[in-house]
């Protein structure tokens with residue numbers, strides 16, 4: 001085999017089949033060889049990881065709100081993609097809402113792409129939005145390369161991204177299934193939440209009561225029913241209520257094309273431990289009880305939940321209303337893009353999981369689900385996107401040192417295991433003090 005641009009030798013590389021010692025050969029940004037650790041390979045750069053480091057496929061975080069353009073004081077592509085790189089994430093897929101305009105037609109997508117183009121430190125793809133009256137925009141957005149369509153079944157938090165009612169949801173599914181697209185759903189039922197007690201000041205318990213599990217359970221059941229009828233591929237975003245896992249498993253066994261994700265915060269924190277007034281923990285659906293959290297881990301173990309993504313949804317600090325601690329008025333969203341891998345690894349290892357599991361949930365499965373055919377594996381033919389992790393090192397989170405724009409996160413002060421020592425994008429280390437090298441991704445494109 002002729003010369004390579006790079007060889008990375010790792011005592012521990014995480015591959016789909018398990019961990020192995022190997023030498024990974026890279027040419028033109030692609031993995032072209034997996035050889036024994038000491039293989040004699042001709043290369044211009046021969047990198048040996050330290051004995052305490054593990055080579056993982058770069059993470060794929062398919063649930064990130066970058067908010068740029070329009071709410072760039074909340075987050076932007078430069079800060080978000082630097083945070084991603086620092087956390088071992090080499091691909092993000094940007095959510096269609098909280099930016100202005102939301103990504104609900106092709107001109108809005110073009111504006112997003114133009115905004116991201118000069119700022120991306122990692123690869124960036126885009127979701128489109130399904131809102132009332134934009135059914136005619138869905139196919140053109142699909143053809144323009146969005147990875148699928150997000151919808152809400154209740155108020156999204158921003159007025160310019162309204163929810164779908166049941167007939168509108170059916171219309172969207174009919175259209176999307178016509179081109180074998182993917183509908184991703186924020187599944188909480190508006191009616192059930194309208195009938196729950198409202199959040200009451202700084203009480204976390206009252207906030208939790210205002211977003212009951214039943215609201216998620218009802219909404220997921222509705223999505224399943226309509227997916228069964230339409231044949232549409234659907235994905236349940238940020239599963240928080242463990243009650244839905246049985247519904248999802250049963251539907252999948254019946255042939256419904258359904259996948260599900262959860263997020264690091266639902267797997268880390270527990271409602272019982274959240275102090276009143278601590279609105280940095282506010283997200284929707286909410287963080288629930290410890291017993292529920294353990295059932296989510298069981299859902300990962302038995303495959304009911306396919307993947308873990310951040311749902312990084314930051315705002316400015318003032319909108320989190322730490323001054324009043326009012327869960328009713330605070331922005332609902334957790335900032336964690338840089339911390340997802342360490343947060344999940346910290347909790348996963350305690351429960352007997354391995355880095356092979358973590359890489360499957362946070363890299364391979366999100367890549368498969370979004371049909372990113374060149375991401376998510378250390379294997380020949382895949383992009384040479386890597387995360388170098390020191391899994392036995394730990395650190396204390398300091399929100400002020402994170403790269404996302406506003407220095408607030410519920411992980412602040414928490415000790416996490418697993419330090420990201422380096423991130424490689426298409427065969428080159430990501431230098432967050434240098435220039436951006438990320439590409440904009442188009443669904444289905446084989447680059």
Ligand SMILES: [Zn+2]
Pocket residue numbers: 063065095311312313
């Ligand atoms: Zn979200």
